Amino acid sequence: MPAFPRAAAVSTRDGGLRANLRHATHTIRAKRAAAVAELDDWERLRAAGAAIKDRTLRHLDHYLVRLEENVTRAGGTVHWAADAAEANRIVTDLVRATGEREVVKVKSMVTQEIGLNAALAEAGIRAYETDLAELIVQLGDDLPSHILVPAIHRNRGEIRDIFRDRMAQWGRPAPEGLTDRPADLAEAARLHLREKFLRSKVAISGANFMVAETGTLVVVESEGNGRMCLTLPETLISVVGIEKTVPTWQDLEVFLQLLPRSSTAERMNPYTSMWTGTTAEDGPRAFHLVLLDNGRTDTLADRVGRQALRCIRCSACLNVCPVYERAGGHAYGSPYPGPIGAILTPQLRGLISPLEESLPYASSLCGACYDACPVAIDIPEVLVHLRERVVEGGEVTVRGTRTVIKPARKHAAERALMRTAGWVLDHPAALRHGQRLAARTRRFHPRRLPGPGRTWTDSRELPEMPAESFRDWWARTRGGPTATRPREQAS
């Protein structure tokens, strides 16, 4: 993946994409504000949500062990996966053991994160996405660009074309003469997917919450595809990040108020499913829970950055972010786009390439994401913290081991500049001379900086240099020996 600025430079020039994104994010932003305003205890719910998640994270080992006990007691089987490869191997083995060659999937960020579909394909197993937006993305051979609405970058005409051209390769073809009316497109998806729901023996899901105290998993959705996958097949495999744990049943009262209003701007989403292990003659006979680390414990080890693990994937921060609105989700190079992606991706993966190093800079630090976040993640604070890591290097945890990373290479010039600036500001005479020199040479200043400064002026205008410095102006007008001091004038 290219670093964020290069990817964003391409997407910001795509007028259609920007129009789709602007329409979508502004629509949902306004609706969300209204839904939140209905609850006059919103700030207290938000504080409770943050506190519950913090308590969970501070004692995550304790709660995971309880969760494991309770899921097992209720008839489920718990597996632990330290990384993506291990999770994919566990899921592939579980599917193979059923003898099936295809699976239906509930929309799940975490299976995108680990690249499960590709891993299953390599093992000869076809995975069908059943969320309408994920279906659009899968048929279009595309990547999701939003946490809640993965096909937000596609308009109805594009979706019609994708359905017409691609559905037949994946199953039931699109109806003849398919129009671009949303109702017709949804109907085409219903017919296409219903065949798969009715025959599938294995389903794969994520979960929005896992209750340690009871072993209950929760999936929140709108379409009913989630319910189809969670109840019709014989085997259900849920892959869930360890941070999705909440301690008690009662804690759901907080998150089931925060999540729907923050994400889809509804009082409650159409369907919420909760299941505890297996139930005789109702739903899957076998239930497997794969608990995934994949960088989460490394994130947990960072005292400033760990708050990113509170995230409940509502996407409210995306919809208010001026950078996301213009750059689109693909520029973030990860299933987690927008402000939360800018702090989550570099932490989950580590600062391993120019993409991850660039993400903490994919923000104007305007703070709108922090205001919108239902669990009060201080995203700007973490962004600044990660920028410091990128520029200065320092102690981080990589796959469970403390290590010291070096500053990112391209930031050497910036560090040198900052050191120089620090020296100059400590030496007033030097500053004075420098400013005077800068003012007098203003006709020769380039519009774009050469050398390492170029990346800065790629996206910014150089500030206009005034004809004389403030010090010179002061000396000329008020500060000179003949001028009257303002204070004396007043007395």
Added chain:
Amino acid sequence: MSAGSGRADGDASRERVLGRIRRALADVPRYERPRDHPVVRDYLRTHAERTPAESVALLAENLADYRAVVHRTDPAGLPPLLGRLLASRGARRVVVPAGLPRGWLAGARVDLVPDAAALTPRELDSADSVVTGCALAIAETGTVVLDSGPDQGRRRISLVPDHHLCVVRIADQVVDSVPQALERLAPERPLTWISGPSATSDIELDRVEGVHGPRTLEVILVDGDPRSL
């Protein structure tokens, strides 16, 4: 702790992940217990003081706002109402949970398809409607909650048919808020929370009803106790 997958490498990963968590939390004092880290629950149990009548009115309003069709009747009116609603859709095959009071559909000229473990998804798909009771309904969100009780049946029956009729007893099944609902629900039962018909907003954020679940949800609020019918 032998709850892992039973494979040696599975147990190794369990220990690896738990070990990493414990090292990552070196800043948390060893003597701190989970409960020592406070969660202030000063949020509201309900968002207004309401009379029972007001709660029911709010439930009806919020259900309708998310495009569920809401009816009100008394026990004597329930069977004729159900008969009319099914007839008006031309429903012939109607799925019913084992514990649904027999009298409810006495007036309906339909073939009853009893919920049974052997009922396949394809058989369910050929049914026109399903009639269920519920565990409770939440006024502030416009939600009905099913907990697989005898008058609700398996989770799948309220999902696959395209038309769902759900009966709510006003007297003892309406709560105001999400916190009140969770208090009354049993986590060990499979739970399905339903707020309006199946819907998607995935295409340009235009809301469309009925993607995979029932396209029509009709909720019948009953004054009085219809259980003895």
